[in-house]
Amino acid sequence: VAGARTVAERDAGAPFPFLVHPEWAEQLPWLAQGITARNADSEYDMTLFGGTPARTVHERWAALRQFAGLPTAVHARQVHGARVIIHRRSIDSGLIIADRADGHVTADAGLLLTVSVADCVPVTIVDVARRTVAILHAGWRGAAAGILERGVDALVHAGSTCADLRLHLGPAICGACYEVGLEVHAALGLPVPPSARPIDLRGILAARAAAAGIAADAMTTSAHCTRCGPVPLHSHRAGSAARQIAVAGLRGGAAESVEHP
């Protein structure tokens, strides 16, 4: 991906398949971040709206919240649009399903923002100065609709400056695996080829992020492809109906336990 450095998410050592950005895990301990994956003996499907029994999926979500150390997870029905919701601290714990949206932002600790993906790009943006975080679900329709730009706008409205933002393009289908029709090239404003050609969606998003004001050296992209590996992940193109969940949230704040003398 032009303009973004490649990093390989590593296993987080969770009791379920879960990968984290290795540099952020090292440098930003106040940030909960990462993505679920498959494992050898189970698909580890995380979708709330699919065929896996709800009880199994909810147990997995509870394990995810527990490992992240945040009491409340926020998810939405995703519609490949550009709507971004700004979330405030919640007194509820457990799982909150928001109205239709493809992006989430918060400046409040305790909320684990989540998106569901299997080939589409999970985009995480972190303001390391103000400690604000965004997570976006960006397939080609969402990218064309402007989800990346709407996410950056939401952070700027919340008080961020672009110089403080770091962006990561997570595991997604790669530029070798993602052949798309002419209408997709046209929708993304690319030159329209004579026949179907692959596109590098993460490269396109990196270019859009640069145009939105994020510095190239503040961007990273995952080495992992959902379709061709090397880490086992769910791929819609490969025929999977299962989904992995990418997460971002802020630790600490009121939810943190304190010892009284």
Ligand SMILES: [Zn+2]
């Ligand atoms: Zn690939």
